[in-house]
Amino acid sequence: MTRPLVVGLTGSIGMGKSTVAAMFADEGVPVFDADAAVHRLQGPGGHLVEPIEAAFPGTTGAGGVDRASLGRAVLGDDAAMKRLEAIVHPAVGADRARFLADHADAPVVVFDIPLLFETGGDRLVDTVVVVSAAPEVQRARVLARPGMDEARFAAILARQLPDAEKRARADHVVATDVPLVETRAAVRRLVACLAPGKGG
Incomplete structure (x- = not known):
């Protein structure tokens, strides 16, 4: 039985992963959003x-x-x-x-998983796409979020594999610190390459 090619989409906080996931969806690729x-x-x-209440x-x-x-508890x-992970991940x-x-007949699907490498999720996918941006762009995006401060940002980053390591382990890297039209073109090229006949 054939199954779709499974793309693992990941990227550290503030890198623009949700934007890229939406672009895959715009190209007609089913996207599973773990968040x-x-x-x-x-x-x-x-x-x-x-x-969770019990724990x-x-x-x-x-x-x-x-x-x-x-x-605050974790x-x-x-x-x-x-x-918490032992409750949530299964x-x-x-x-x-x-x-x-549900999407067994699709040529390609995307698993949008923030902690793909950190949870060993890269073993569940056929190819990995890492979304990346320059550190100063990432910082500005994250600190602009409501309720975010330097300490919280540092605590989140500490739980995530460094961006350079993610890029080194990726099969494909999509940049988001470029004009949106360039990011969209990169996603279109990827879809065309991963699912011939699907991309536009």
Whole structure:
């Protein structure tokens, strides 16, 4: 049985990965968004709300998981982060398997996974695309986000593989510190190369 070519799309915080994922979707490529899956699973009535409340009391409410409370409970605490990952990753994996089954006839699909290398997710994909930008561009983008400060940015970066290492391990690199039209053209070329007959 044939299955789609699976592209792992990743990139550090502020690199423009969501923008590139949207560009793949615009080209007609099905995109599995791991972050969106987590939001859904942790939202009101989501499957992960109860187990997360049991592991981290006081971090959920009527709206599901309170991401700010949960963030405070785990950020900078490796043991707590591992406990959380042991709850979240299998559920996201099951979601991803369903997505793949639903798009079994597509020539190529994209798994948008922020911590692809860090979680060993690169073993689940056929080819890896890393989204990258210059460090000063990344910093400016991230610090412009609501609720972000230098300390939080540093804590997030500490959990992520350095950009240079991601680029070194990538099969393809898409730059986002160039005009948007150039990034879009790079994505189109990639789609044409990975799924002949699909790209425009």
